[in-house]
Every structure is written in structure tokens, then in C-alpha cells.
Amino acid sequence: MNYQFAYSVGFHPWEDAAADPAFVNRFCELMEREESGRTPPFGPALDLGTGSGIWGIQLARRGWQVTGIDNVAKALDRARERIRQAGVEMRLVEGDVTALRASGVGAGFRLVLDTGTFHDFDTDRQQAMGREIDAVAAPDATVMLLVWPRRVRPLIRGATREEIEGAFPGWKITHVEASHFRLPKVLQMIMRPDEHWYRLCRQ
Numbered sequence: 001m002n003y004q005f006a007y008s009v010g011f012h013p014w015e016d017a018a019a020d021p022a023f024v025n026r027f028c029e030l031m032e033r034e035e036s037g038r039t040p041p042f043g044p045a046l047d048l049g050t051g052s053g054i055w056g057i058q059l060a061r062r063g064w065q066v067t068g069i070d071n072v073a074k075a076l077d078r079a080r081e082r083i084r085q086a087g088v089e090m091r092l093v094e095g096d097v098t099a100l101r102a103s104g105v106g107a108g109f110r111l112v113l114d115t116g117t118f119h120d121f122d123t124d125r126q127q128a129m130g131r132e133i134d135a136v137a138a139p140d141a142t143v144m145l146l147v148w149p150r151r152v153r154p155l156i157r158g159a160t161r162e163e164i165e166g167a168f169p170g171w172k173i174t175h176v177e178a179s180h181f182r183l184p185k186v187l188q189m190i191m192r193p194d195e196h197w198y199r200l201c202r203q
């Protein structure tokens with residue numbers, strides 16, 4: 001997907017997930033699990049490919065100290081405005097998720113969230129992203145990846161479990177759970193998203 005072009009023409013259907021109660025409820029359930037037994041502030045969280053900052057803002061509202069990174073300036077402009085309207089604190093960095101150390105995001109993230117970046121990468125970039133996450137995540141971090149299955153179909157490449165394991169050699173997948181995201185019926189039939197959340201912790 002050419003995100004630069006997509007944002008320039010106002011094409012960002014992934015943002016529709018924010019209006020899908022089933023998806024939002026599942027997201028909240030999964031975050032509650034990460035927060036359970038603790039009180040806010042929950043610590044540093046990194047929202048990879050933050051786009052318009054939708055999910056980073058959700059994390060900030062919940063009590064995480066969030067940094068969002070994206071490599072499309074127009075997306076970050078939208079995120080800036082959304083953050084302002086939400087009245088939350090969230091730091092934004094323009095940079096590449098496959099070069100996190102060079103981007104200046106910092107380190108020690110307890111939660112690393114990716115809603116839709118990893119699964120559109122080829123294997124080399126998936127592995128670069130995994131290495132960079134490994135370098136900036138805290139020892140007790142959780143990584144949450146939202147992944148479409150790997151299939152031949154329009155727009156999104158998807159990723160296999162083996163690719164995820166290959167990109168995160170020092171990590172183990174602890175959960176694979178349906179996101180409950182529903183596209184409009186016509187797109188559902190064409191794109192068959194059946195996406196899942198993969199939760200990873202260090203081995």
C-alpha cells in the first residue's frame with residue numbers, strides 16, 4: 001500500500017475500525033488485560049504506524065505515556081489535530097518503524113502496538129521491524145500486532161504466523177485472538193479481512 005498517496009487523496013478506510021463497536025470493545029478488553037493489577041500511569045507505550053493517532057490516543061486516555069511514529073507527514077498532521085481535539089498528551093515522531101533506534105523514539109516501551117503496519121511488509125522489512133522493536137521494548141514488554149492472514153488479495157499483503165515468529169526470534173506468541181473487525185458487506189466479501197491480534201512477550 002502506498003500510504004503517502006492514500007493519505008494525500010483522503011483514503012484511510014482502516015480508520016473505520018474506530019467506529020466498529022465490536023472492534024473497539026475487543027481492543028479495550030485486550031488493553032485491560034495489559035493493565036490489570038496495575039494503576040495508571042501504566043508506562044511508556046509505542047504506537048507504530050500511528051497514522052491519525054486513533055489508537056495511540058485511546059492508550060493515552062487509558063493512562064499510557066504514548067509515542068506515535070509514522071513516516072507520512074500528512075498522517076501526522078491528522079494525528080496532531082486529533083490529539084489536540086482529544087486533549088491528551090501524546091508524542092509524535094516522524095520516522096520509519098524499520099529504523100526505530102535511528103528515529104529517536106527512545107526505548108523502554110512496556111507496550112508496543114501495531115494496528116496494520118507489520119502485515120503489509122515483505123519479509124525483510126518485517127524482520128527489520130522485529131529487530132527494532134526488540135531493541136526499544138522494555139524487558140517485560142508486550143507487543144500487540146494486528147495482522148491479516150497472508151493471502152493473494154487486493155491492497156494488504158498479510159502475514160503468516162511463521163513470518164511473525166521469524167521476525168521476533170527472542171519472543172513467543174502468547175495469544176492469537178480475533179479482532180472482530182467487520183468491513184462493509186461488499187468489501188468483506190472481496191477482502192475477507194479475518195484479522196487477528198497476536199500478543200508477544202519475550203521468551
Ligand SMILES: C[S@@+](CC[C@H](N)C(=O)[O-])C[C@H]1O[C@@H](n2cnc3c(N)ncnc32)[C@H](O)[C@@H]1O
Pocket residue numbers: 003004014015048049050051052053054055069070071072075095096097098114115116117
Ligand atoms: C493501515 S495504516 C494504520 C494506521 C493506524 N495505526 C490506524 O490503525 O489507524 C498503516 C500506517 O503505517 C504507516 N507506515 C507504513 N509503513 C511505515 C514505515 N515504514 N514507518 C512508519 N510508518 C509506516 C502508514 O503511513 C500508515 O499510517
